[in-house]
Amino acid sequence: MGGGAGGKAAADAGGEKGKKKLQLRRNPWVTVGGVVLVLLLLAGFGYFGGFGPLSRLNTARGITPPAKLAGLDRITDPDIRGQLQLDQTRQALSRINDGKQVTVEAYGNLDGKRLFVLIALRGKVDIDKTIKDSGATPDKVKTVGKSTCVESIANLPAQCYRGSHTLTIIAQAANDGATVEDVGPVSDEAFTAMK
Structure with missing residues (x-):
């Protein structure tokens, strides 16, 4: 009976090792597009809101x-x-x-x-x-x-x-x-x- 419990625990541990981890594959273009979008939003806020270095363009x-x-x-x-x-x-x-x-x-x-x-x-x-x-x-x-x-x-x-x-x-x-x-x-x- 003790051997059965040990065998089950060993089988569970082996099963976890055998499972593949789920990994999200990111498309590099999605990442680059997201970064560009954030930069454009910040630039627009700076220009139209009058904040940061782009506020100088607005005053011109x-x-x-x-x-x-x-x-x-x-x-x-x-x-x-x-x-x-x-x-x-x-x-x-x-x-x-x-x-x-x-x-x-x-x-x-x-x-x-x-x-x-x-x-x-x-x-x-x-x-x-x-x-x-x-x-x-x-x-x-x-x-x-x-x-x-x-x-x-x-x-x-x-x-x-x-x-x-x-x-x-x-x-x-x-x-x-x-x-x-x-x-x-x-x-x-x-x-x-x-x-």
């Missing part, structure tokens, strides 16, 4: 301003653009922002009741720090839509900011009587149009 992308904003036409007349110093401001901002793409536009007309100046730049701007540096007190800072706005103070017009890692929009009223409720929707619309 041009910015196309919309022809209309808040129902107002973009000012393209060279004399009016010169009077508003839009192109000079764009050049100065481009220099101080390490060559990142910048556009400065105006919407409306000089004789109208609504005129907005818009600055759009590639890259992230610390909006909280910019507002703090402007001297605005917390009671003057409001959220309108998805924009952070500062009510008109002293000689500064009502301004609204909206930003991400890849784009920052600064919209301001260029006429008297405009409030942050007027400027906030312009900032949000511009951000969506220029992404």
Whole structure:
């Protein structure tokens, strides 16, 4: 009886040794394809999300301003653009922002009741720090839509900011009587149009 139990144990051990281990055979092309896919996803996240070394490529992308904003036409007349110093401001901002793409536009007309100046730049701007540096007190800072706005103070017009890692929009009223409720929707619309 003891020999029978020993013989069974020996047979079980021999059977385990005799079984082949199940091994997964991987196709090398599947592995290479998976690695390439992961790299492409990381590159896309870096480019469009504004992270890592590819964020620099994103900040070099041009910015196309919309022809209309808040129902107002973009000012393209060279004399009016010169009077508003839009192109000079764009050049100065481009220099101080390490060559990142910048556009400065105006919407409306000089004789109208609504005129907005818009600055759009590639890259992230610390909006909280910019507002703090402007001297605005917390009671003057409001959220309108998805924009952070500062009510008109002293000689500064009502301004609204909206930003991400890849784009920052600064919209301001260029006429008297405009409030942050007027400027906030312009900032949000511009951000969506220029992404």
